[in-house]
Amino acid sequence: MSPLFLFLSFVALLSALGVVLAKNPVHSVLFLILTFFTLSGHYLLLNAQFLAAVNIIVYAGAIMVLFLFVIMFLNLNEDTEPHKPALAKFAAAIAGGSLLLILVAALRNVSPAGYDPTSFDSQIGMVDRLGMVLFKDYALPFELASILLLAAMVGSVMLGKRETGERNF
Amino acid sequence: MTLPALGWQGLVVLATFGISLLIATYCTYFERVWAAFFQDRVGPDRAGPFGLLQPLADAVKLFTKEEFFPAGANRALFIFGPCLAMVTALMSSAVIPFGNFLKFGDTIVHLQGIEINVGMLYVFGVVALGVYGIMIGGWASNNKFSLLGAIRAASQNISYELAMGLALIAVLMMSGTLSLREITLQQSVAGEWHFWNIVRQPLGFVIFLVCAFAETNRTPFDLPECETELIGGYHTEYSSMKMGLYLFAEYVNVFVATAVMSVLYFGGFNYPFQYEFLDFLTTKTGLSADWAHNIFVLMGVVAMFTKIFIGIFFFMWVRWTLPRFRYDQLMRLGWTILIPLAIFNILLTGGLITFGVIK
Numbered sequence: 417m418s419p420l421f422l423f424l425s426f427v428a429l430l431s432a433l434g435v436v437l438a439k440n441p442v443h444s445v446l447f448l449i450l451t452f453f454t455l456s457g458h459y460l461l462l463n464a465q466f467l468a469a470v471n472i473i474v475y476a477g478a479i480m481v482l483f484l485f486v487i488m489f490l491n492l493n494e495d496t497e498p499h500k501p502a503l504a505k506f507a508a509a510i511a512g513g514s515l516l517l518i519l520v521a522a523l524r525n526v527s528p529a530g531y532d533p534t535s536f537d538s539q540i541g542m543v544d545r546l547g548m549v550l551f552k553d554y555a556l557p558f559e560l561a562s563i564l565l566l567a568a569m570v571g572s573v574m575l576g577k578r579e580t581g582e583r584n585f
Numbered sequence: 586m587t588l589p590a591l592g593w594q595g596l597v598v599l600a601t602f603g604i605s606l607l608i609a610t611y612c613t614y615f616e617r618v619w620a621a622f623f624q625d626r627v628g629p630d631r632a633g634p635f636g637l638l639q640p641l642a643d644a645v646k647l648f649t650k651e652e653f654f655p656a657g658a659n660r661a662l663f664i665f666g667p668c669l670a671m672v673t674a675l676m677s678s679a680v681i682p683f684g685n686f687l688k689f690g691d692t693i694v695h696l697q698g699i700e701i702n703v704g705m706l707y708v709f710g711v712v713a714l715g716v717y718g719i720m721i722g723g724w725a726s727n728n729k730f731s732l733l734g735a736i737r738a739a740s741q742n743i744s745y746e747l748a749m750g751l752a753l754i755a756v757l758m759m760s761g762t763l764s765l766r767e768i769t770l771q772q773s774v775a776g777e778w779h780f781w782n783i784v785r786q787p788l789g790f791v792i793f794l795v796c797a798f799a800e801t802n803r804t805p806f807d808l809p810e811c812e813t814e815l816i817g818g819y820h821t822e823y824s825s826m827k828m829g830l831y832l833f834a835e836y837v838n839v840f841v842a843t844a845v846m847s848v849l850y851f852g853g854f855n856y857p858f859q860y861e862f863l864d865f866l867t868t869k870t871g872l873s874a875d876w877a878h879n880i881f882v883l884m885g886v887v888a889m890f891t892k893i894f895i896g897i898f899f900f901m902w903v904r905w906t907l908p909r910f911r912y913d914q915l916m917r918l919g920w921t922i923l924i925p926l927a928i929f930n931i932l933l934t935g936g937l938i939t940f941g942v943i944k
Contacts, residue, residue: 442659442662442724446662446721449717465701465702465703466702466703466706469703469706469707469709469710470706472710472713472714473706473709473710473713476710476713476714477710477713477714477746478713478743478746481713481716481717481720481739481742481743482739482743484717484720484724484739485720485736485739485740488720488724488732488735488736489736542702543702543703543763544762569747569924572920573920573921573924576916576920577921
């Protein structure tokens with residue numbers, strides 16, 4: 417395990433804990449952005465440049481901005497945050513704990529296969545290679561997903577459009 | 586002179602950093618010079634010859650002003666906001682190719698901070714992060730005008746990023762690569778007649794230009810700091826050098842935006858008749874092959890910066906000419922005009938490529 421991997425994992429775990437433990441929702445969102453950055457760092461270590469860049473653009477750059485936007489609008493902070501009932505906290509702890517148990521049990525006996533340096537393809541995560549796979553082997557699912565996203569975009573424009581006769585201000 | 590290759594590349598990174606800051610510094614001066622010109626005033630002329638030391642005087646003023654923290658502000662994030670704005674602004678110039686490579690015997694120095702396979706996505710990602718500086722600063726000020734500015738910045742950036750990305754896709758369809766260096770080199774190949782991308786993507790360029798204005802929060806899209814409605818928007822509560830960092834980050838963003846535009850649409854470091862010029866240097870002047878190549882490349886750097894300066898002038902020209910948009914007009918322009926136009930542009934480009942009109 418390289419020191420870089422250890423460092424990234426350390427920051428990732430720490431910031432992920434910060435997301436859950438921070439009292440202020442804005443701080444939680446900022447910790448989540450930091451988590452996405454460390455995940456992108458992991459993608460880079462795995463030689464997946466395209467995935468790393470897209471992760472930053474889509475999650476850190478767009479979705480988290482919307483999260484922050486909504487939180488700022490609602491003016492959530494420590495004072496106004498409602499306290500969850502003890503039963504909900506208990507149930508959440510049980511659910512999260514059992515998920516952890518299953519993950520640990522599933523991954524306990526896995527030994528990484530490693531790779532063969534002689535036959536390793538250094539271009540494997542690059543954007544042109546990814547494009548070849550997506551457009552040759554998975555063309556139909558890819559196109560369906562893109563139509564779904566386009567439909568969502570057109571729908572948002574339609575919802576935002578002013579009705580006839582509506583006032584400007 | 587036995588610096589290893591990495592050392593030379595490190596110097597290029599430092600030079601890029603320095604040049605970004607220097608250009609941003611003098612943008613503040615030229616902004617006022619051009620404002621004065623367009624409004625028939627004299628402009629800055631007190632500090633030094635032609636007022637050239639004005640940026641220095643401004644820096645002294647900003648550093649010596651009182652550092653003010655509003656009551657109820659989130660102190661840590663209040664400081665973090667302008668820092669983040671500056672960091673994200675400076676990060677994107679790392680991947681921009683300001684020139685081809687210089688040759689000194691066996692040493693090759695690329696005039697680009699770092700060449701990565703997904704250069705365009707890197708710039709796009711860093712630009713997408715730029716809005717956090719404004720959002721965090723505006724929120725941490727604990728002021729409703731700042732908060733409104735921050736929210737405007739967020740929604741404006743998200744809306745225009747979409748159209749900008751779609752305009753980019755048309756360029757990428759033609760180039761087939763995300764590397765900024767490759768895109769530049771494709772716009773001029775020795776022995777072939779090549780147009781810059783602006784000729785093949787006029788509609789895409791217009792969309793990209795409008796979005797670049799919105800992404801850098803420049804007039805006519807400077808709604809986040811709209812002083813007639815929001816006092817100063819997200820930086821209402823800022824004073825001293827923290828305010829200075831916000832203003833500075835805006836100029837660095839303008840510099841990066843024009844640099845990206847010149848790479849994508851105006852051929853980057855290519856200039857007209859460059860291969861004839863190289864031919865002239867190698868055959869007529871008796872220079873060694875290396876030096877002929879180096880002079881040819883340095884002329885390319887000059888061409889790149891000429892394009893950048895013309896772009897920056899255009900940004901200033903627009904600022905002092907056009908009035909500000911109203912907020913609902915801004916949103917309508919982004920969602921109902923620019924995005925459909927960009928999608929149409931993609932379809933058009935795809936059709937033209939399929940029928941072999943452009944490649």
